[in-house]
Amino acid sequence: MSSQTAREKSAVNVRTPRLRRGKARVVALMAAGEAVFAEQGYDAATMTEIAARATASIGSLYQFFPTKELLAATLHGEQLDALSRRLDELRQNAAGEAASKLADRLFGCLSEFLVQHPAFIALADRRPVDKARKRATRTRMQDQIAALLSQASPPLPPGRSEIMAAIILQLMKAAVALSGGDDELRRDAMLAELRQMLRTHLESIES
Template identity: 50%
Template sequence: MSSQKSTADAAAPIAASAEGAPTAGPKMPTRERGRARVAALLAAAGAVFAEKGYDAATMTEIAARAGAPIGSLYQFFPTKAVLADALLAQYAEALMALLATVEARAATLSPAELAADLLAVLPSLKVERAAAFALIDARPDMVAQQGALRAGLRRGIAAILRAKSPALPPERAAAMAVTLLQMMKGAAALGDEPDLAHGREALAGLEHAASLFLKDALG
């Protein structure tokens, strides 16, 4: 078995205070109804943060968007900072879950198919990504968390490459992951402009470039 960590192991915790100490986490429910309520609150928070930014978003508006009493929001997330940290952690988990799905079938994919799957990861979480960027941009204490997320993504991509080609040296996989993550960000940026002229052609060209890059390195 390869010593390379799998995508499932790639995510690093991203919630921390400005001083580096872990923040007080949200209250996690144990019952199905409570979990559904938390999911709705996080979805609403993501939408509001994406639309208005961290500073302009209010807990009252988030609760109203979720159709929940404000008391329920504070029960699970006592402050807006705790809510933001939980949302960023959820975004990281969602990204790693998508990469794990790609890793699980990487060995069966052609370079073109692998390129398409990788470039689809970030655009598939468009709202969540917008919310994450709004939070990171508004909070200087998120710089370290952003770096941890980026590093986790690179490790996840490297694990996918090793799953596709076990003989690929870890150092080479890590270097390729840096390039591929930039291509993935490019695909996400194109998706952020749905009315962009020639956007589809640009995305197809990016996928083709990623495919050639993978074919050249992996065969």
Template identity: 45%
Template sequence: MASQNASRSGDDVRADAKPPRRERGRARVAALLDAAGAEFAEKGFDAATMTAIAARAGASIGSLYQFFPTKDVLADALLEAYLTTLIDDLGRLREAAPALDVAALAHRLARALVAFRAAHPAFAPLVETSGRSLPAVLGVRERIRAEIAAILRAKAPGMKAAEAQVRAAVVQQIMKAAVAIQGEATFAHRAAVIDELESVMKLYLDQTFEAVGLARASKR
């Protein structure tokens, strides 16, 4: 058994192994990631096991280890996939931002993380599990904040990068507050509170874009 485990740390299971080249292999990896997402969402990161994930995917444990040598590596790959989806969503909002009025932009920003977490329930346990320090975890907040800053600058091209980072952090906190309220399943007024947070977002964005406009006007 020791020799088998040792072999799993070699070329066949190294963390930087190349993704499968054939369609069948890519489909197998997708099925394994889907199963991992369901298992992490249902049981949390710590309680989920590689054996259960393989069984849920209808795959052998050897097949799982072939692509993901440890649970951390699997979780990291899944989180990276989720982040790619979220960044793509925010990227589409950045492209749309110049044509949106402030109310529409506030609506979409205030609810973006709520909608994303509802569609990807394993995201929270992967990000919030104590002790996980994988690169994908450590960079989550920074990557999201950078995308929010890009959205603000798309709407207000005159905004300086440093200012955008500060204001993006405030926007991000409002978005996180909406997520926190949505997570209080026994609170009967969640929808009303999220509506209020959207109003706060709009007021803050109005202030933000007005300040940028005034700053540009004063330099003329």
């Protein structure tokens, strides 16, 4: 499975394919699920439509993913892992940059990620979401952002990286919510204001 918590939660429920053909089928089912969740949202998406999109029988879908929530949790976990890898890559190339520039690159990274994973918003907003998994994800992301900011030059004041990491994580959640808006011009304007607000605040700390 994707994230460690997702693996622990669903290891018993998801059938792991052993043959190459079975693995290819799971990949196709998950790709179909991602497309349908992105288009319809979690609540409106149906397993029947997902199976049809994958040109698979409904029985084949249920064989690997007995419930819609299990499929959504698997997809969401993989996407969170992909976002986590992006944050790690960003940190590896962050040494010597100002915190304001790092934060701006972080939001640029998030924007690219949301374009590449259009179902992320629907999956993140679904109910129910396992609370323990949600807390673990929040802690992991916050720690990664703090590690990124700790590379800033000039360095942030002692203890400020952790505080700003918590704030930036909340702003990222707001950016995700705004990205789901239907009015593209208004959405882009609000996201630009959000980025500028954070950039200006960090520049004031640096100066």
